[in-house]
Amino acid sequence: MRERKYDHLGVRMVEHRCANGLTVTVLPKPGYNQVFATYSTNFGSIDHRFRSGDGREIKVPDGVAHFLEHKMFEKKEGDVFRLFASRAASANAYTTFDMTAYLFSATHDILENLETLLDFVDEPYFTDETVEKEKGIIAQEIRMYEDNPDARVYYQLLKGLYEHHPVRIQIAGTVESIRAISKEDLYTCYRGFYHPQNMHLLVVGGIDPETVIETVEKNQAKKANRTAEGPAQRLAETEPDRVFQARQECEMPVNTPRIFVGYKDVGTEVRGAEGLKRDTVTSLLFDALFTKGGPLYGQLFEKQLIDQSFGWEYDYGRGYAHAVIGGNTPEPERFLEVVAEGWRQVEKDGIGDEILERSRKRLIGQFVKSLDSLRFLARYITAYHFKDMDLFATIPALQTVKREDVEARLRELIRPERQAVSLVRPVN
Numbered sequence: 001m002r003e004r005k006y007d008h009l010g011v012r013m014v015e016h017r018c019a020n021g022l023t024v025t026v027l028p029k030p031g032y033n034q035v036f037a038t039y040s041t042n043f044g045s046i047d048h049r050f051r052s053g054d055g056r057e058i059k060v061p062d063g064v065a066h067f068l069e070h071k072m073f074e075k076k077e078g079d080v081f082r083l084f085a086s087r088a089a090s091a092n093a094y095t096t097f098d099m100t101a102y103l104f105s106a107t108h109d110i111l112e113n114l115e116t117l118l119d120f121v122d123e124p125y126f127t128d129e130t131v132e133k134e135k136g137i138i139a140q141e142i143r144m145y146e147d148n149p150d151a152r153v154y155y156q157l158l159k160g161l162y163e164h165h166p167v168r169i170q171i172a173g174t175v176e177s178i179r180a181i182s183k184e185d186l187y188t189c190y191r192g193f194y195h196p197q198n199m200h201l202l203v204v205g206g207i208d209p210e211t212v213i214e215t216v217e218k219n220q221a222k223k224a225n226r227t228a229e230g231p232a233q234r235l236a237e238t239e240p241d242r243v244f245q246a247r248q249e250c251e252m253p254v255n256t257p258r259i260f261v262g263y264k265d266v267g268t269e270v271r272g273a274e275g276l277k278r279d280t281v282t283s284l285l286f287d288a289l290f291t292k293g294g295p296l297y298g299q300l301f302e303k304q305l306i307d308q309s310f311g312w313e314y315d316y317g318r319g320y321a322h323a324v325i326g327g328n329t330p331e332p333e334r335f336l337e338v339v340a341e342g343w344r345q346v347e348k349d350g351i352g353d354e355i356l357e358r359s360r361k362r363l364i365g366q367f368v369k370s371l372d373s374l375r376f377l378a379r380y381i382t383a384y385h386f387k388d389m390d391l392f393a394t395i396p397a398l399q400t401v402k403r404e405d406v407e408a409r410l411r412e413l414i415r416p417e418r419q420a421v422s423l424v425r426p427v428n
Contacts, residue, residue, distance in 0.1 A: 001213065006392045009371060013381075013392075014209035018220050021197035025385065026209035027377060033107045035205035036378040037114055039121050042200070042386045043193035044098035045171040046318060049237075052192050053229035060189060061180040062166065063138070063173015066095040068186050070134055071126055072102065080120045089113045097167050098317040099386055103378060110207055111215050118201070118219050122226060124190050126183045139175045149254050149424050156248045157260045157324065157422035163244035164237045165266075167320040192232030196220065200385050204377045236319055239266050243420040251427045258309075258424040259335055260326035263413050270316035271387045279314065279389075280363075280397040281409045282323060286312040288351055288359035288406070289342070290325055295355065296342040305335045317387075323413065332423055343414050347407075356403055367394055 001016045016024045045065050051057050072093070073080045084091040089106035102121050106113050145151040155170050162168040172178070203212050220226075243264050270278050289296040290312045300306045310327035329335040370376045377391075384391040 001209075004392075008395070009368070009392060011371070011392055014213070016213045016216075018196065018217055020220050020223075020226065021195075022199055022201060022216070022220055023385070024201045024213055024216050025203070025381060026207065026212045027202075027204040027381065028207060028209055029205050029374070032206040032374070034105060034374060035107070035110045035203065035207050036103065036105045036374040037117055037201070037203045038101045038103040038378045038382055039117050040099055040101040040200050040202070040382045040386075041194050042098070042198050043100055043189070044096050044317075045169065045173070046097045046166040046320070047189075047193065047234055048166055049235040050192060050232040051235060052188065052232055053195075057235065058188060058192075058232075060185045061173065062169045062177040063142075063171070064181055064185055064189055065100055066172045067134065067138060067178060067181050068189055069093050069095045069100050069102075070138065071130065071186060072121060072124065074130055075120065075123075075125045080116070083116055083120075084113060087113055087116075091117075095171055096317075096383075097171065097320070099383065101379070101382060105374070111211070114203065114212070114215060115219055118216065121194070122223055124187065124194070126186045128183050131181065131183050131186065135178055135181070138172060138178050142170065142172050142175055142178070145170060145172065147252075149252050149258050152250065152252060153258045153260050153326070153422050153424045154324075156250060156424070157262045157420060158322075160245045160248040160420035160422060161243050161262050161264045161322055162239060162320065165239045165320050166237065167317070168244075191229050194226075195229070195231040196226060198231045200382050202378055202382050202385075204374050204381070234318070239319060241267060242417040245420065247421045247423070249423045249425060251425050254424060254426050256307075256328040256330060257332050257426065258327065259329050259332045260324055260422045261336070261339060262420045262422070263323045264418045264420070265316070265321040265323065265413055266319065267412075269319065270321050272389065273393070275316075275387060276389045276393060276397050277401075279316070280394065281401050281405050282314045282413070283363060284356065284359055284398070284401055285351075285406045285409050285413075286314065286323060286325070287363055288355050289346065291359065291362070293355075293358065295346070296339065299338055299342055300335065303334070303338060305329050305331060305338060326422075332425075336421065343410070347410055347414070350407055351403060351410075353403060356406065360398055360401070364395055364398055367398075 004013045014026045049059050087109040089104045091104045093102045158168045312325045314323045
């Protein structure tokens, strides 16, 4: 058991590695009644090619990680949601490109709910009948996303940015791909990626770390068969630095065009201490220029080319990374012209120290405020853990970024061959 203290944040975190390889992290929050727990696997929608523990090379249908998440709640004895509800706990789950998380929040019966979380994730139950039944439900979910302009403009952008990497495919898969998913596919992925060495348990809130760790160790000791087959080995896709297609368009029943501009950043995998620096430098660049008060945001707003839907993000994972700006705009071509000219001007003149310091203070303030949210901590401590990053090193990382770092990042990332545009136009 190892204890980490972050005195500048008033945070104490305890980490423990169980005998079977499961990593447990507990962050006690004295004075909090609520507890959040997430039990996660380092397995997401992009993990569709891998080598199993017994050496076989396997390719599964797209959408299998999300499908597996859905089916984990259904057991022979009934629905796990009801068991959590009987103890006044709220349960949920989500799948991202590179992880799957199961969670609950509660104020009572914490250890009982924790055991339920561990047991239902550790004990899969799939049948041919339940798998076939789920296909119709998930197909409806996929169609719902396809009819959503915000989802469409985003996934359309990813298809333009990436040629081979599976991040270009919707997390839930396609209607065609999920039809091919079988019970055997689910068990194969479960055995390969729901291995204790590939998983992480995070408990945050009004709870004693030693009690949590003792409970987890006893629970895991009863499940020796979970380590029978070693964790799977991912097979990476080769992805070029340049974008696949520079422009993607479609028409949908919207009142105002939606536009996303993406900047592909796949030269170096974003992980570890260097990855955290890359994240903070990129975040400072886009926040300084494209948040309210920033020069490029101001130009777009004054010309009435954006509304409150406008924003930016930097997303990254295994083998992919991209920055995105966009939102609604009445004049897509004018929007692109102003953005392009704005980048050229900033590259020529540099970023003012005052603008950069304002952005630095804003990002630090937002981060400190987020630490009061158990939901934020539960999600991001785990996500950073899987990327070999320390969430609580964010502030020191932000404080050490220099203006030269941000300007060098601009020159590296903002290039024509790394830019793709996604546009959803109103139906003509």
